[in-house]
Amino acid sequence: MKVLFVALLFVAGTFARVAVQEQQIQAEGPACPIDDPLERPGPDSINVTLDPIAKLLEGSIRGDIVATGLSTLHYNVDINALLLTATFELTLAQVDVTTTYEATGYVDARPLAAETVPQGNFTGSGNARIQASGLKVQGSASLFVNIIGNKVTVSRLVLNTVEFTTLRLDLGAQFLIGGSPVDWTTWSDNIKANFDRDFAANKNAVVDKVRLAANNIVGQYTLAELIDLISGGGDGGEPCEN
Structure with a gap:
């Protein structure tokens, strides 16, 4: 979940098309073709902090990465800069990502069960592959801008829809979490039923934990910087420039 979240944030920030009408910022994308x-x-370093859900520690790296299917990504984002509210919808028909990696860190996805998301301190290395289809995330958020530093946090998050058709993950036999390996075939065969059950039973707690994790990334930016990131204009160029 963490890897997919970071990948989709990168894609959205790189390829969005934004129309600004007074205080209303509306984004639909991708505006530019995705290879x-x-x-x-x-x-490349893959150090990522998404406390309290997960963290990849300093020194974690990935090798060459190849992703197919990102051309099926589509999203809509509507930000009211005056009211500091946002609505969003993201769909991804299919994606297949392969790489090599060497990583240490931890995962704590409670209240999701351990069979839904393996949890504990982990170490791993070798080949990695994630495949997903039928992904849809739809919801809304309220933002807060700190008067000191003008940084943004998500004060309220609503996820009306979090669904996928299939999800298969394989981090290899060298991945150990809580001191134990993961049977990735069994995990992949059962993840949809397990996630649907756990999310329905613990939705509020899970969503608030996702909100806290997202603030590790969102909290780095001012509102203007965040809008610029979504617009793909962070370097001052056009969205489709290389």
């Missing part, structure tokens, strides 16, 4: 397959050379 399919999308290839990024390695090695």
Whole structure:
């Protein structure tokens, strides 16, 4: 979940098209064609902090990465800069990502069960692959701007829809979490039923934990910087420029 969240944030920030009408910022994308397959050379750092859900510690790296299917991504974002509210919808028909990695960190997805998301301190290395289809996330958020530093936090998050058709993950036999390996075939076969059950039973707690994790990224930006990131204009260029 964490890897997919970070990947989708990167794609949204890079390829959005934004129309600004007074205080209303409306984004629909991708505005620019996404290479399919999308290839990024390695090695590269993958240190990520998404407390309290997960963290990849310093020194974690990935090798060459190849992603197919990102051309099926579509999203809509509507931000009211005056009321500090946002609505969003994201769909991804299919994605297949392969890479190599070496990583240490932790995962704590409670109240989701351990069979839904393996949890604990982890170490891993080798080949990695994630495949997903039928992804849809739809919801809304309220934002808060700190008067000191003008940084943004998500004060309220609503996820009306979080669904997928299939999800298959394989981090290899060298991945150990809580001191134990993961049977990735069994996990992939059961993840949809397990997630649907756990999310329905613990929705409020899970969504608030996602909100706290998202603030590790959102909290780095002012409102103007966040809008600029979504617009793909962070370097002052047009969205489709290389």
